[in-house]
Amino acid sequence: MRRNNPAKSLAALIVLTLLLTSCTVAEETVQDTVVASASVTSSAAETTSAPAAETSASATSAGSSETSLTEEEAVFSRYNSYTNTWEDKLIPCDNGDQGADVLGSIPGVKYVGKKRFFDEKEYLIFFEMPVYHADPSKGTFEQAVYVRYEGKDAPNVFVIDGYDIGWMVTSSYRDAGNYYDGSTFSENFEKFYSIGLKSNYFIAEYRFYGSSKPEEFGKDDLKFWACLNLEQASEDFHSIIENTKEVFSGRWCISGGSKGGEAVVYQLGKHPEDGDLFLAEAAMVFLNKNDPSLQKYAYTTAGDKHYGKKKAKEIRDLITEFQIECLKNRDKLVSRYYTFGKNSGNTFSSDLDREILFDCAVLDQVYYWQYLQEDQLDAIREALSKKDAKTHEEKEEYINLLADALCTGYAPHQYALYKESSTLTEEDMYNYLFECYREDGYYGYDFSYLRKAIKESGSDAKLFVPEGLDLDLWTLRIDPEHRKTFSYDHSVLDVRTRTALTPSKHLIFINALTDIYQTEELKEINNSKVHIFNIPEASHAEAHPSDLKAKQRKEFDKLVKKYMGV
Secondary structure, three states: OOOOOHHHHHHHHHHHHHHHHHOOOOOOOOOHHHHOOOOOOOOOOOOOOOOOOOHHHHHHHOOOOOOOOOHHHHHHHHHHOOOOOOOOOOEEOOOOOHHHHHHHOOOOEEEEEEOOOOOOOEEEEEEEEEOOOOOHHHOEEEEEEEEEOOOOOOOEEEEEOOOOOHHHHOHHHHHOOOOOOOOOHHHHHHHHHOOOOOOEEEEEOOOOEOOEOOOOOOOOOHHHHOOOOHHHHHHHHHHHHHHHOOOOOOOEEEEEEOHHHHHHHHHHHHOHHHOOEEEEEOOOOOOOOOEOHHHHHHHHOOOHHHHOHHHHHHHHHHHHHHHHHHHHOHHHHHHHHHHHHHHOOOOOOOOOOHHHHHHHHHHHHHHHHHHOOHHHHHHHHHHHOOOOOOOHHHHHHHHHHHHHHHHHHOOHHHHOOOOOOOOOOOOOOHHHHHHHHHHHOOEOOOOHHHHHHHHHHOOOOOOOOOOOOHHHHHHHHOOHHHHHHOOOOOHHHHHHHHHHHOOOOOEEEEEEOOOHHHHHOOOOOOOOOEEEEEEOOOOHHHOOHHHOOHHHHHHHHHHHHHHHOO
């Protein structure tokens, strides 16, 4: 499972909410014994220096280690310890900043700041959040929330992203063209999406991602990993929304895509009072553990709705041919793939040896169908065009091209264990893998289609994954100590399923039917509170309002207008 494409994800959320404006469970079992084993204290005070121009707060934090930081200064200093560039550092808001004053009046907000490249409506606010909501004495952490402020009487969209929000608040991301740069953000935002009323946006960083984690958080701190679950995250979101409602009077839409879409459905099941409308995009609400349907779809009918049956089969066959060629040349590719991952600072589970890791990575090339990445197909085509190489130089070029294409499709960091991060963005996917293993659900490995293709090809390609190991493979990606302590809990799936079928508030699903995860989405139902929009040719990143057909868009607008009261 991959993280959703951030730019497309936010575009979805922006379209949704500014459509607001353009239209004038079963309890999660927490490892109590683990949580109770130690008291957690999140000391926010750090003495990391900030540039001299960053006002008295940074000046104080840059002083001697004996200087006592105020609560605001401690948040300021700690956050800036995660930043690498001058532009990305948090700075105080100007005196008299009306938006900052309003946001600062929200109960529980510890600090309101900005980035140098933000426009006048953008802010970062920080809440002090319990590590374990049932017992706040176990410690706290500072949770970052991005806000685009329009007014305390405007409609509100609360976005559950599911990961860090570094992609929203780092200058390098915007400068790379992945998102609006600071100078044109406001102009593009309003001109492209908004016609009438505007909305407030709250994008909450998921607990224990980015900077929103206890200082002591690490691989071996099981008391924290016990609290990395959707029940605790749901309480985070509920607390933020409940406190914000003390100041903001408009209606609320709870929105999210992919992992965030799953969390939206869970939030509706646990705290329906949080929102007036719920929107889940590309939400794999029925995803269980070891789900076999994704591989079956990938090898049999994937792409039919996007490319047509003939071309889709050609692409499926192309990917299968590439997989076989990688396996035929494994003696040269295994060490390159593994070394590439190690050189990137990744470590892997001791139970997942190099040969099996390679087999899994080769099988995962079918995940092209999640995002329909044309550069991945181009890399595969270029590599296969050299497969009849004769000379030593040509053969070396062929191996290099195979290796490049392999990493383009599914890079080693997707299998990496947790590593310490000192940046605003997670450097690997392990937190997400852990959540999938524990409660979100995950795909099952199924090598039967590839085994059959190898046999039919008559090649000397071979797999090191023995038959019968498929169902255990996914869990081998998880740290052995985490596997020993935690196990899969289906209560989150139970809440998602029950809520998706019988929600207490109006719930919109936007599904992308070419996405490999479409097999786990709710695509039809007879329930007046569930509104489903299927986009047959769309990928995982395209399950959002801007890709709806004209008739669908009109119906969508009508729903938003009705339930958001605009």
